[in-house]
Amino acid sequence: MAIKIAPLVAVLCSSLLSGVLFSFPLASATPYASMAGNSSRIVELAAQISSNVAQLQGQLSAQDLPSPSFNENFNASYPANVTHLRDSLLDATAELHELLLDPLLVLFKFASISNLAIIDAVARYKIPDMIPPGGRMSFEEIGEKIGLETNVIRRFLRSAMAMHILEEPEPGMVGHTSISRFLANPAINGWAEFEGRDTWPASTRIVDALQKWPNSQQPNETAWVLANNGKTVQDVIATEPERAQRFINGRSAIDYVPGYNMSLLSTAYDWASLGAAKIVHVGGAMGQAAIELTKNFPDITVIVQDSKAMMGGGQLVPEDLKGRVLFEEGGLFVPQNETVPVYFFRLAFRGLGDQFAQQILKAQIPALQPGVKLLIQDVVMPEQNVVPLWKERTQRSVDMALQVFGNGRERYLDEWKALFAAADERFVLEKVHVPTDSLLDIIEVTWKG
Incomplete structure (x- = not known):
């Protein structure tokens, strides 16, 4: 949920299943399933990407809409008639990227804990709030505001910049991207903080909970309970006001999904x-x-x-x-x-x-x-x-x-x-x-x- 983007618009067809009318997207010319077994797959993907990018840009230009950008003022809102192109590009570029990585790096991409720690730090210290729209601040200035040495804040923020959260428009200076501007929204900042401080510690206990309570559907037999000294979500909300507020903030962010x-x-x-x-x-x-x-x-x-x-x-x-x-x-x-x-x-x-x-x-x-x-x-x-x-x-x-x-x-x-x-x-x-x-x-x- 890095950028507020338009929802999926798929071509729908109707199928009668067990007496219930249910709609599914029609298959596209390029199936969503991977064709990694094909030795020329990277060439196919490159051609698909090139064709779809040209069509997407043509449609955006025809409607006088900006091309996707990390510029802080860019609002990623796409018209309905380009959504199928966007879907195809997101899948194709991801597949190409993952095909070209070593297996270990594919696993690292999906398992990196440090990325969430970086997002948590940016959100918890409210760094997007410090930088005015269109403005810049130095690493030193940000470090002074939050009480961290320059080398520490530079380490965290350059890691964030590697994810396109913030940018360094000139050496030593920090500016906004569209993603950091989005993080300045209180609801989104609250969601990011909730994910880092509350959801992640509980998520690490999913398998522990499965082993302790196989197939349980009870709300007091969960990964959250294991991570919170036996307290359910309701217990935490009722007894810990600060965490309750984070939970509410996290829930309020759903309107931006x-x-x-x-x-x-x-x-x-x-x-x-x-x-x-x-x-x-x-x-x-x-x-x-x-x-x-x-x-x-x-x-x-x-x-x-x-x-x-x-x-x-x-x-x-x-x-x-x-x-x-x-x-x-x-x-x-x-x-x-x-x-x-x-x-x-x-x-x-x-x-x-x-x-x-x-x-x-x-x-x-x-x-x-x-x-x-x-x-x-x-x-x-x-x-x-x-x-x-x-x-x-x-x-x-x-x-x-x-x-x-x-x-x-x-x-x-x-x-x-x-x-x-x-x-x-x-x-x-x-x-x-x-x-x-x-x-x-x-x-x-x-x-x-």
Whole structure:
């Protein structure tokens, strides 16, 4: 998540799988799977890169858009009609790079702990905040501000520069790149600090947790618990305010992940087809999703259910929407008491093992009427070689992080179907909506009671 970039836009086709309409990207002329066995693969990749770069630059020039750059003012936002070229280039350049490395260096590329330590240092010392936009500071000046000797700060910052975080426009001077400017965003800086100080120590215990608690789905039998003296994430949030704030900062950064932004919710599903519907958003926090929906669909009313602490008194709701964004104390595991035609869940299931995810579904049953919808905005994991490799790597990295925190996971289509059936066979998965601009699908479930 180094630069804020446009989400994936793939060409979609529809396939009927086990009675469920599901959309997958069409195969491109160059498959996403590696062809490393071909002795001329590097020549093929070079030709593909050259052709795609020419096409990409042509499209950008035609639309009067800047070419990709590490210049601090560059905003990596790409139009929809070039995304397939970008996908192809990201995969091809990565494959070429990794083909030309020795095996040890490929392993080092993916295993380098020092890179995260460098990012943590840049974030924790708030170095991007020190340098004004368009300005420069010397290594000595930065060292004086944070109490480190010049040789120490130079060592760290030149390592960051090797990753295009900051630059040295002239000897001894430090300036911004687009990535360091992005790190100056408080939410992103908070995420980077959370990753370095909290996520990484827990991630090193994943295999230890697997060996200690094989196949566990319990939230108190995780890598996080091993790394935090027996405390779950909830325990840490409740007892350690500083770390709780880092966790909140890390969560808030999700809106900057390409394809996860809340603004994409309105186009992820045909909300207008619901008419003058009342929707319950279970676990809706401070109403961010409710605000997005009601401001774009004037016939919709949303009841946000969560704990008082999470709802924050509805302080985010604009005055003109307060009659259509309502708050009610409740939560994911609290028996449902509102009878409405639609219940909405956003990223509510991924952090939980199946038995706890089933509890959320079962908690809704007391209020459900035949034909009501459950709309679940979440990830349906792709099979191998279906999406670009750069995207797949990101998705699988996020999937492993979910295991660290609470033994949650991203689910494949068959796992979603099994989850609904295990909760109650009257939950029927009707369709998975795959938006063209969002990385989060909408899973449409009907209650057949």
